[in-house]
Amino acid sequence: MKKITRRAFSLLLLAAFVIVGLTVYVLRYIDHGADWALYFNRLNSASSGELLDRNGVVLAAFSANENRYAEDALTRTANYHVTGDYWGRTGTGILSTYWNKMQGFSLLTGTTRSSAATTRLFIDAGLNNTAYAGLNGRNGCVMVVNYQTGELLCMVSTPSIDPADPNAEPPAGTYINRALSATFVPGSIFKLVTAAAAIENLPNLADRRFYCEGKTVIGGVEINCSGEHYTQTFEQALANSCNVAFAKIATLIGQDKLVEYVRNFGFLDTHMLGDIPTAAGTFPLEFVGDPELGWAGIGQSTDTINPYAMLRYVSAIANHGILVEPTMINDGKRPVKSRFLSTETADKLREMMAYNVSYAYEGDFRFTGLPLCAKTGTAELGGDLTSHAWFVGFLDDPDHPYAFVVLVENGGGGLTVASPIAERVLRHCMRME
Ligand SMILES: [Zn+2]
Structure with a gap:
């Protein structure tokens, strides 16, 4: 009797597994069916298409017979995190994210488009090559956007790999796009956020003086x-990147207010670059008290920032407070614009970032x-770790409106x-039409 009960129970369990398994399969088919079908198509593509940069440089081309990348190794490697590969090893690549769209796959009929498709990017492959050469073997990222049109001209993440080289050994972390999918301690570039909150919340800011004797x-x-800055105006405190002044400013603003700015500027959110999601940053949200708030206000504490979120911020400052996403x-759609900062605050920050370059x-x-117009950041990581080096800003030039x-x-x-x-990349930008 006991044996039969146990057997019946086992059968019931088995049936439950089958039903659950089938449900999961159907749900996953709806979700990933196109990926499964097209995975085989990547090797034996039914349709054909090309991925081009803004100047018509071929970054990828696929057909029934072959899948190709850019012709030269530098372009393939520097543009790897933009292009992606036919295996989908880096999640943010165009070939991974847009493969189904590029193929015109239908989940119901299982067929793909018969005519060749061309996908054009705003990315300048040559500018990416310059940024990649500038990074010179070090890990990091570079991004450049036209802050008036939203065209993303440059996005490079390192370490990278040549997707066409079958013997290439990817260094650790190669498949992570640092520009979109990672967050880092911001250090002093965060003072631009604290400064915005100060401009809008501290009365008589122009009359205030901040005294620094190297520590507080x-x-x-x-x-x-980083130094002894003695008596400073608010503008000088930013140009000196004075920790004493900005820690003090953060405590004057208060944690709730500062959190409000960090949140409103989108630093705690995931954003979408087209269909590609970005990583959300962090900031102390629970009450921490003044000393820790001071550290948070100068970009230390538990602050982390996604480079793409920072690009949106400096781009909105550059464009007088209007963010062009x-x-x-390049699919012919109109850019999405929104009010990000008040014109007055944006222009005050513009002025301070220009002053920063001429003064500091x-x-x-x-x-x-x-x-x-720019701000540096040297984000201390504690222990024996070497700091993260940041440089963010924009060109104040209507002919070269780049953040x-x-x-x-x-x-x-x-x-x-x-x-x-940045200097090398911006000089390349100045030569562009
Ligand atoms: Zn100081």
Whole structure:
């Protein structure tokens, strides 16, 4: 008797497994059916198509007979995280994300489009090559967007790989697109966020002075500065990238208010670059008290930022407070615009970022001839880890309206390590029509 009950129970369990399995399969078919069908098509594609950069450079071409990439190895490697590959190994690549659309696959009939399809990008493959060369073997990312049109001209993530080289050994983390899919401690570039909140919430800001003697004690905790800046205006405090001043400013603003700005600027959200989702950043949301809030206000504490979210922010500042959402695929759609910051706040930040370049980097002839507005960041990671080097900003030039983000992971100082890459990329931009 006992044996029969056990057997009946086993059968019941088996039936339950079959039903659950079938349901999961059907749901997954609806969700991923096109991927499964087209996976085989990638090797034996029914349709044909091309992926082109803004100048018509072929980044990928597929047909029933062969799947190809760009002709030269540098273009293939520098543009790998834009293009992706036919195996879908990097999730954010166009070939991974848009493969079904490019094939025109129908889930019901199982057929693909018969005519050749062309997908055009706003990306400039040559500019990506310059950014890749600038990163010079170090891990990080570079992005450039036209802040008036939203055209994403440059997106490079390193380490990278040549997708056409069957023997290429991918270094650790190759398949992660650092520009879109990762977050990093921001360090001093975060002072641009704290500054926006200060401009709109601290009365008599123009009359205030911030005193720095190299360190300060907030709530019994010492916060160190990079130098002794003595008496400073608000503008000078940003140009000095003074930790003492900005930690103090963060405590004056208060945590709730600062969180509101971080949230409103989209730093805690996932964004969509077309169909590609980005990673959400972090900021202390639970009450932390003044010393920790001070650290959070200067981009340390538990702050992390996604480089793409930072690109949106500097792009909106550059465009007088209106954000034109970046787009990578040129499909003729109108750009999406929204009010991101008030014109007054954006223009104050523009002015401060211009002042920052003339005041803090004075005598740095690297930037001669570039109408540059920018902020450096050197994000301390604690322990023996080398800091992240950041350089973010834009060109104040109607003929070259470009905003940029450069990050070198564990690279060192923002000015010494990240800014020369930005300079090289921006000089390339200045030569473009
Ligand atoms: Zn200072």
